[in-house]
Amino acid sequence: MIQVAVIGGSGYTGAVLAKLIASHPQLSLSGLYVSEASQDQGKPLSSLYPELLGLVDLALTPLTEGNLQAIGQQAQAVCLATEHQISAELAPQLLAQGLVVFDLSGGHRFEDAEVYPQFYGFEHPQPALLNEAVYGLAEWAPEAIAQAQLVAVPGCYPTASLLALKPLAQAGLIANGSLPVINAVSGVSGAGRKASQTTSFCNVSLTPYGVLGHRHQPEIETQLGHDVVFTPHLGAFKRGILATITVALADGVNDQDLAEAYGQYEGSDKVQLLPAGQWPKVDDVAGTDRCLLAWKRDEQRQILVVASAIDNLMKGAASQALQCILIRFNLGGAQ
Amino acid sequence: MIQVAVIGGSGYTGAVLAKLIASHPQLSLSGLYVSEASQDQGKPLSSLYPELLGLVDLALTPLTEGNLQAIGQQAQAVCLATEHQISAELAPQLLAQGLVVFDLSGGHRFEDAEVYPQFYGFEHPQPALLNEAVYGLAEWAPEAIAQAQLVAVPGCYPTASLLALKPLAQAGLIANGSLPVINAVSGVSGAGRKASQTTSFCNVSLTPYGVLGHRHQPEIETQLGHDVVFTPHLGAFKRGILATITVALADGVNDQDLAEAYGQYEGSDKVQLLPAGQWPKVDDVAGTDRCLLAWKRDEQRQILVVASAIDNLMKGAASQALQCILIRFNLGGAQ
């Protein structure tokens, strides 16, 4: 049994992750921590999320300095479901305790520290760690994850986008100089648990946001090695992301090349190609740890449209963190 | 042209009412006021509600003491789409200016001042006004409304419930000593514009609330002259209310009696009986000024089920206020 602690346990991602850990036969949830300022401290997680009654009744512990320093005594791994800057500040202390750190925030997703002031609004406190962190896109870096002390679990939009685009980039199928266009729609849980006008029920209806400046664009570009245009949207549903991607293909690329590129997911129980003619629906993946992909080529114009759907809180956060944990500790379910 | 001012113009009800007034050929919107503390002051209403672009671009004016005292110079009528206590405090000053006051809050719905501390959490500042206020259920009190200086526009649940129950009570069809059971579901706009965990998109899903203690229960009982059990629910939709009401009928009541009781709505363009076998759907009334009713009797048990649907912001608030204004000023559309 690997003991795993979760910091930031009261948010949507933290709660889903806590449930996954608590339900896994080879993992144990050693602690759930919230900020000392949180009004939720002391409450069982299930009092915030009634669907967890009897499943995760563990109480939320305030992250005092003392509690922070004691995490390593109980746990071998810790997951950070915290704000980006908080994650960046906490990681060194946790690593120093010998813990394997899985950061679900954006705090360690970039090697280039200059991204932080520009896209995240803070100077990174530990730029040296950025080179050590492994980007935890599970299907694409199992060997590195297996060796990592610090795993940067990918963002939700980047996960959906990269699972669709990396097979193309790897095989050199994207036209040079072209800009793949990613239009993605996320369910409202992607905005987190805090109440706001933006996520107030009556205000939610399909709309673009963060146009031409969202922080997931550099994350996708860095990991893909190719520039893209990324436009996120908020949709009136709770869970899931659909990314529809339009790509100019290199000359001569045919359907066989594309089938081979995506064929590398064959056998995966997490990333699946739909039969030709079917397209993913958000509700087909909501609540699951799956990514569904489908593609079609316009032969005349050498244009590819590929669609990718995931659950933003699962494959886009918590279940991908779980994949990373299982890979890192070489547990049964690891791929 | 009757000039009408709206205080509390930035909330959902105020905005809908502003649009109705601005669009009416015999009314003119003389001013839109918000609290001095509001961050929205100075903004055109359409910047908060893009669907009002070009329709209500009037700016939100802070309700300073000076502005308050000048309302009567421009307007003949004023609508209060404010918190209950604020309405109660503002009414005397507005009446003193000769304005006809239409209060959309609960601030003047009860003759009995003792209801306020118990159900609204404040002592009523002007209990004497409570006797003067006319309860503005438009179909049931047109003569009184036509004479009123202060109209208490009914609550949303009471409107849906009373339109269904008053014909029965008036005709003496409800079994003595029985308790009609009102189960009602409201769209989320009923909770107002302020962001909260309760109305956060991901938290909204069908649930009861205010069970056995909601302030609309005494409002219904007072106006009906009969006790009831009222259980409100929040539903995952933006606009509308459905009330499903189960009533024990007095001995001997038959379908003919019921048809006659509801027949008094014949010819109304606001309250309509559906053909037998059809039941109202919330979306049939969302955005409209209508109430749809349908009923069925269980002959063996002398039980009646009657369903009533309205739009909570329209017939449950703004369009009913408009009906009251038209009646009061004897304008064309008045019934």
Place this chain on the structure above:
Amino acid sequence: MIQVAVIGGSGYTGAVLAKLIASHPQLSLSGLYVSEASQDQGKPLSSLYPELLGLVDLALTPLTEGNLQAIGQQAQAVCLATEHQISAELAPQLLAQGLVVFDLSGGHRFEDAEVYPQFYGFEHPQPALLNEAVYGLAEWAPEAIAQAQLVAVPGCYPTASLLALKPLAQAGLIANGSLPVINAVSGVSGAGRKASQTTSFCNVSLTPYGVLGHRHQPEIETQLGHDVVFTPHLGAFKRGILATITVALADGVNDQDLAEAYGQYEGSDKVQLLPAGQWPKVDDVAGTDRCLLAWKRDEQRQILVVASAIDNLMKGAASQALQCILIRFNLGGAQ
């Protein structure tokens, strides 16, 4: 490993049940059958339900006479997720093969055969079997289920209603001669997979249906031993049921009595009481095998409001069938 076959595998209930069986470590899905007339025969279940890709890829087998007679050679149990009349017709042949039959339809829920022509529109072909069938409300009849050859898995509304009402009836807390009022709202999946105007996306919005004549009313009354008024509603959501029930309590009943009555669910991982002040939301149970209950008493009027939420396809159908299977075969997860 107990081998279980599912007849009616292409519908919503059948598909959910197939997934539960295929995922259970002590059960094996031996076959999935559809009508010989079905256009889906030969297709893997996952081609109809992409969320089942890799989980239930078993193909749908036409239920020819030959296939029907061979079920007992592979399976020990069979689940009927078929139309009521089909279930009634199939049961004798399956029982004759020695199979334990779990009927998820209404085909065997009544001892009184006269209910069928009146509420189901057909004469029951095997009235003798109606006395043998055990009503499979898992928490209330584990001993009988453990011995049964034919289990009538309860309907969705009755499950939600009875879990809330049976503790009261058993303890004699309901006022004599009173009529509990059950208002329940179901998600659209309750109407099944067949396309129709009623369940067409644009037509769905909260509305009552089957008023004063729904077939689940006699089911509830029979199992409760008390008359009720049951009004079902269709709600604009996919999964879940909320039943809000208003009950006149017998004289002298107090909160302690109620707490004791509901206390019998203590320790259950399927039926849970919410902490006082919390009320169940449909999404708290959607997709789960849980029932969430909450109640409140109006001391002055001796009125109880109790709310009960389940997932209609799970605790209201498939996961309750699974509970019954586990109890019947004395498997680990059985309560």
Place this chain on the structure above:
Amino acid sequence: MIQVAVIGGSGYTGAVLAKLIASHPQLSLSGLYVSEASQDQGKPLSSLYPELLGLVDLALTPLTEGNLQAIGQQAQAVCLATEHQISAELAPQLLAQGLVVFDLSGGHRFEDAEVYPQFYGFEHPQPALLNEAVYGLAEWAPEAIAQAQLVAVPGCYPTASLLALKPLAQAGLIANGSLPVINAVSGVSGAGRKASQTTSFCNVSLTPYGVLGHRHQPEIETQLGHDVVFTPHLGAFKRGILATITVALADGVNDQDLAEAYGQYEGSDKVQLLPAGQWPKVDDVAGTDRCLLAWKRDEQRQILVVASAIDNLMKGAASQALQCILIRFNLGGAQ
């Protein structure tokens, strides 16, 4: 008063159009026709759409040969809310009666008759008429519409797309040889009233469809004079379309050029630019006759993202038809 008949009155578009005509002070609804095979003939339109009770109670008349030939005796204009092929077949007979024909289907949107077999599945019966038909994008062809005998009312996706793209094309701001990428999401009413698995409530969830082959792509391209990649999606909402469009700009184009291009909508009450930083939401236009536009340029890459939102049944069909009627008959509300 201009008398207007509607053929295909029972569908979503026909019903919305009937309401608009019946409510307009200068128009009168002379007749509502359905196919002779329709089960709805003889019913008042309001029995199909309860929200029209008291507003459009006119009965649906079967379109017999006799009734068809008599339309011109009562009406000056006729709207076709029929299937594409039916419209193409009916138009000559109606024009021969001297009626002005407004075809809301795709039956007359292309000059090139070869589009029909390829994208619509039938040979056009009257290719000669295709040159006479005026494409009724109201803001872009008022002079031609004012003279037309046959107006091809644009499709919903083309309306949203063209209102955003035509200002760019007209001003020469789109990079030569580039392919604007249009990702659009439509509410379910776009699929029409007929029940189907695709539009069944439980099956609807955000998904692409018609990828790289939808018939609205050639319509957009023809009217724009520029190739595009158009990917439509179905979204889980009833009304509205959001089109998000990514465009490579010609060298040297700056924000001033873009502001000028879109400035031509200044003063329009139907097409409105949102203030910088705001983006359209589907619910801001649902049920209205508006188009909301917003745009942003990535200076470094010369990429423009422009978003356009309309109600698919209104500006995307019925209210645009109304605009065309008012322009054609030079009525007050015409722009």
